[in-house]
Amino acid sequence: MDTEPTSYRDRKVISIGTVSELTGLSERQIRYYEERKLVFPDRTKRGFRKYSFDDVERLMDIADKIEDGVQTFEIRQEMIRKKKAETKENVRENMLRGQLNAHFNLRK
Template identity: 50%
Template structure:
């Protein structure tokens, strides 16, 4: 099982996700109803969240705190799914994108394609 498959394993209960994200159970269920996350269900129908779900919820929370509307967040999530992921980019493409972001002067609150993904710089060569 590779790292990406492990990131999608349903491991966390809603209580654990509440502690990790700072969101209430009601907020988490609402974001699920809105189609922003899709946690797996256990045989007993309990939600089980993956690392990917938790990261997505933390991103949603950050955007909401920055004043984004739910409509805008839904649109941004859809764009992120349709765009290439960081893992699909070559090192040269990553370098060029980071350079563009720095030259544009994106603020720290702006969502970068590379936010939190430094693993590519620690690869075994």
């Protein structure tokens, strides 16, 4: 990972076995969702997957959607749309912050 996680929720410290126990999903299902690019675990030097608490919640949300008949492709498309919307909002916030800083001669 490029940067140190800011919250304990983001730290990738949970093994796939524990994630399986917490979510009720099989390890095979969890690996399948990784293959479908719905969850992104880190890997240890020995190749073991490590998940965060946010990943656990995402997997539970994915399982609920799958149970409701939503396809993995649709879930992935929704994730992409949300990420784009978050990125646009961050750009807007940074632009506004920059304009305010420039207007009031503020430096960070």
